[in-house]
Amino acid sequence: MILVYTHKITPRLRYIFKHIFTRTLLIPINFTTKIEDFVAHSGAKMSYTKVPLGSEFFIKSNDLLFEQGVNDVDISIQKWEEIPCFFPSGAKSAIPFDIFAASFYLITRYEEYLPHVKDKHGRYTADQSLAFNEGFLEKPVIDIWAYKFLSILKEKFPEHPYKKREYNYISTIDVDNAYAYKHKGFVRTIGGFLNDFYKLKIFNIWDRFAVRAGFKKDPFDTFEKIINLKKELEVRTIFFFLIGDYTTFDTNISAAKNKFRLLIKDMVDYARVGLHPSYFTMNNAQLLKKEKKRLESITNMPIKRSRQHFLKFDLPETYQILIDLEIEEDYSMGYASHVGFRASTCTPFYFYDLDFEIQTPLKVFPFAVMDTTLNDYMKLTPKQSLGRIRDLKNEVKRVNGTFITLFHNESLSNYLRWKGWGRLYGSMLKIVNK
Template identity: 35%
Template sequence: MLLYTELVSPRLEYITNFIQSIIGESITITTDEELFIQSTQVKISYSSEAICTQAYHIQPQGLLFENSIEPIDILITSCREQICFFASQNDSHGFDVWSAIFYLITRYEEYLPHEKDSYGRYAHTNSLAYRYQFLHLPLVNIWLQDLQQRLWTAQNGQRSTVNGQRFAFTPTYDIDIAFAHQHQSIVKNIGGFFKDLMRGDFEKVIERANVYSSTAKDPFDTYEWLDDIHKKYQLQPIYFFLLAAKRGIYDKNIPPKKKGMQQLLQQHYSKYLVGIHPSWQSGDNDVLVLQEKQALERITHAACTKSRQHYIRLSLPETYRKLVAAGITDDYSMGYGSINGFRASVASSFFWFDLEKNKATSLLIHPFCWMDANSYFEQQFSADEALLELKDYYNIVKQVGGNCIIILHNSFLTEQPQWLPWRKMYEAFLSMI
């Protein structure tokens, strides 16, 4: 494909590279009008006026030719029965899909003044997707399927049956607390025992006693069960381990210096992809991400390049700059820790664009759409309701050929009475798909 533009900019180059990665077609940018007119390729005129009748014309809204970050009045409209914005009446497409995608995947709105949630994160209620009720849709992928079909039709006179995107399903696990009782400090175990006793939680007292005496497995030790599931359904999961050196109010995992934690990490590294789960504390201390990453590397004797923020504590651009500085190349934090859905309105990976520097980076972002903790704590779903929600996200991502990335926790998959329905729900979901 050949894209004509009157001006080449970093933003235009970035979003064109992203679009070609999704539709599976190479797009060359040119400012040479005569070359464009003479070309026999599929042609897109990204210009204020149509260049020639053979070209598919998209009229720029202007966002891609700016260098600053300014508030934008977004007018939500509809185009071919899909929600859209940056509408135009004078082109082939109906709206500036290039700029609209750029606005969503760069998280432009998160660089503007906004309200924080109770954890100090960008509140999902600020977002365009939540306010206009498309948070549940991978809208970018839907738009690009439509664009691909229209370009194909314009060139060949018929609809295409080819989907340029390839569907994938990736289960991921956040290991916030590797073991409930085993490998915990003596002080914590004794304190927990007496707290359970004082509360009259005799079931938990018996559970602790059985684990301490080695007559029962630690309830959070769901790793063999997960291994069996992965083999049965031929899954390739990714594990993210919290490795804070010191405990904190939100960081309660087994310290990485513990032998049991080290063995667990080595076992998983030998079978799966493993990444770092930067602690809550690392959000306030720049050096901790690198220290936690190095702790994982010392234990596994391998480079760590993947990460996901604990509690999805993500602040743009600071968090991503910190990860880049620490040598992280792939991040899986793009989603909300307060509601399920598509934070960037996309179900495909994309490189982070630093809006403040107006520059594309080498940090690859892998968005997730569903997390068990959101379903349970934030949306207050039952296991049955969560199953329906999870199936819906799986199906819509499959329809657009994206990557359905979900997050689960080992502590949600136990055989404890509270969590057994969630364990059964997950296995039921996998058997269905």
């Protein structure tokens, strides 16, 4: 156990110290504001305050962890050796930056509480973020800083016992459209035929007919392939099912369809299942509650995991809704347009609500890469995409973090805009799975 002296123990300080020491570095810590207790402690210890008490292991504190509310924060990016960092701590400090305040700023998404311009879907965009503009979006800098700090800590306290965490991988699958053509009802099927005919999509007309007539397997029905890969490579896999009512943005088949319900039940037998709240649930508690109950009625078990459709979430409102509905894990933390680490970490963390200044029970699992980002936004080939995935995985592996990917069942289909992508998921699993 490492004892930390500080002049004031705040919820912010307790939260970020616990994240870096306990969850990232696996080091137990305790806090004190009493100098006599700090002096009397014979084990490893450090002070986090404005001036050192003596010659102890000291880190000069920034004001951020002792404030309340959201204010304009002056940030000047500098380099800690080759890694970007901010909040310099001065010559007397054991490390050149206050990584605790800097980590708190990034992991709480402090900047997303400040005024910003939303995109057409109401989302905070990557190009407004500090990480994007300073070129460290594709590095989990909070974990990198923590490990640099650990190396200095080991020099100061070589006798202290240190544990080493293990690299983990989680594959997440969003099911926006369980099937391309099957089980879509008479009106949607006729509408699809007419639309394909109007746009002269002859192959689509034939495929739609062949699937509906039972001559051909639905191209988006790739679930058996995903489950087989999960078993073969022992991959931790989570499916997020979109079961909201039909809208322009929510085009899955009806949750009232027995075949769809059976598919969800089948997946529960082989993998974890979570909710994929529909497009308009971002600030709509009643709608999200309705969809959660709908999925629970299908699975016959409490739903504890969630990822927002279109990655549409507002901080802190959407997360507050999830907490009220007793969702325990959220997997929405990432950008649609860019790969990388939205919260600058590859370690799952508890959401800190800056409105109420508390650590909440909602655990956030940040993903690093999504298939539609690579294909639709970045316009990469499958081979190029595999290279980018490998690079991101290597960043996570260096700090023994948790690498999370987001794929759709559609992208394994090798169909329409996913032509040529059918083998990428399997190839990726062989690279990223431990």
